[in-house]
Amino acid sequence: MNIKSFQFKVIDGDVKKNISKIKELFNDTDLSGTDVVVLPEMWTSGYDLENIRQHAEHNLYPILDVIKKLAAENNVNIIAGSVPNIKKDEEVLNTAFVVDRKGSLVHEYSKIHLVPMLNEPEYLSAGEERAEVFELESEKMGVLICYDLRFPELFRDLALTGAKVIFVVAEWPAERSDHWLTLLKARAIENQCYIVSCNTSGSQSDGTTFAGKSLIVDPFGVIISEAGHDTEENISADLDLPYIDRIRRDIPIFSSRRTELYRHL
Numbered sequence: 001m002n003i004k005s006f007q008f009k010v011i012d013g014d015v016k017k018n019i020s021k022i023k024e025l026f027n028d029t030d031l032s033g034t035d036v037v038v039l040p041e042m043w044t045s046g047y048d049l050e051n052i053r054q055h056a057e058h059n060l061y062p063i064l065d066v067i068k069k070l071a072a073e074n075n076v077n078i079i080a081g082s083v084p085n086i087k088k089d090e091e092v093l094n095t096a097f098v099v100d101r102k103g104s105l106v107h108e109y110s111k112i113h114l115v116p117m118l119n120e121p122e123y124l125s126a127g128e129e130r131a132e133v134f135e136l137e138s139e140k141m142g143v144l145i146c147y148d149l150r151f152p153e154l155f156r157d158l159a160l161t162g163a164k165v166i167f168v169v170a171e172w173p174a175e176r177s178d179h180w181l182t183l184l185k186a187r188a189i190e191n192q193c194y195i196v197s198c199n200t201s202g203s204q205s206d207g208t209t210f211a212g213k214s215l216i217v218d219p220f221g222v223i224i225s226e227a228g229h230d231t232e233e234n235i236s237a238d239l240d241l242p243y244i245d246r247i248r249r250d251i252p253i254f255s256s257r258r259t260e261l262y263r264h265l
């Protein structure tokens with residue numbers, strides 16, 4: 001399964017330019033042989049939180065139509081990062097979504113851990129639904145969003161539910177770059193699955209610089225593809241899904257678990 005993760009510089013507050021950028025990236029990239037393309041967190045609006053309601057989509061429309069068209073035209077599955085999304089009750093959520101190569105919406109997940117350090121709870125509502133596993137090309141996968149990376153129980157929950165690939169879409173700041181790199185590797189090693197991340201690079205208007213460094217990590221914890229810190233580039237890797245079974249057989253952490261002795265699950 002070939003995966004490409006599109007790391008690029010999101011312009012905060014300029015939805016039109018960011019959408020044009022994505023269309024250009026799809027246009028300029030040879031996607032023959034690619035199964036899945038991944039986009040970063042909040043890629044339409046960036047972290048323009050004060051104006052987030054005005055940038056937000058209603059039930060993902062119309063951005064969903066843009067992504068559906070790109071998926072069908074390019075015959076590729078898209079982990080469409082996340083976008084600000086207004087639901088029926090008018091709350092703005094940070095919602096990741098997935099469209100398959102036929103152009104059908106197959107999954108959505110709204111970030112359940114909002115980031116206090118970025119004042120997210122002041123402007124956004126937390127998702128109240130569990131992160132579920134979805135299938136692409138008959139393989140089980142999950143998608144989580146940025147700050148979720150700090151919650152190992154969430155990744156373990158997806159891995160125990162069968163996810164072999166977990167995507168992490170992010171706008172992770174450069175000042176905590178070490179955490180980003182270490183936690184992505186840790187989540188791959190401890191769950192013996194592929195972790196495919198897509199972060200933004202560059203800076204936004206309040207001066208925050210993003211870490212870039214989108215990584216694809218294999219189930220043994222080896223980085224198999226890596227973007228630069230300040231670059232716009234797509235990283236690519238072929239995932240060997242049967243390798244997961246071999247690692248899990250050689251180091252059988254799942255059957256070694258002693259849940260009856262853990263106080264907090």
Ligand SMILES: O=C(O)CCC(=O)C(=O)O
Binds near residue numbers: 145148150172173176
């Ligand atoms: O946890 C962190 O350090 C960064 C989280 C973040 O930037 C986000 O969730 O958007």
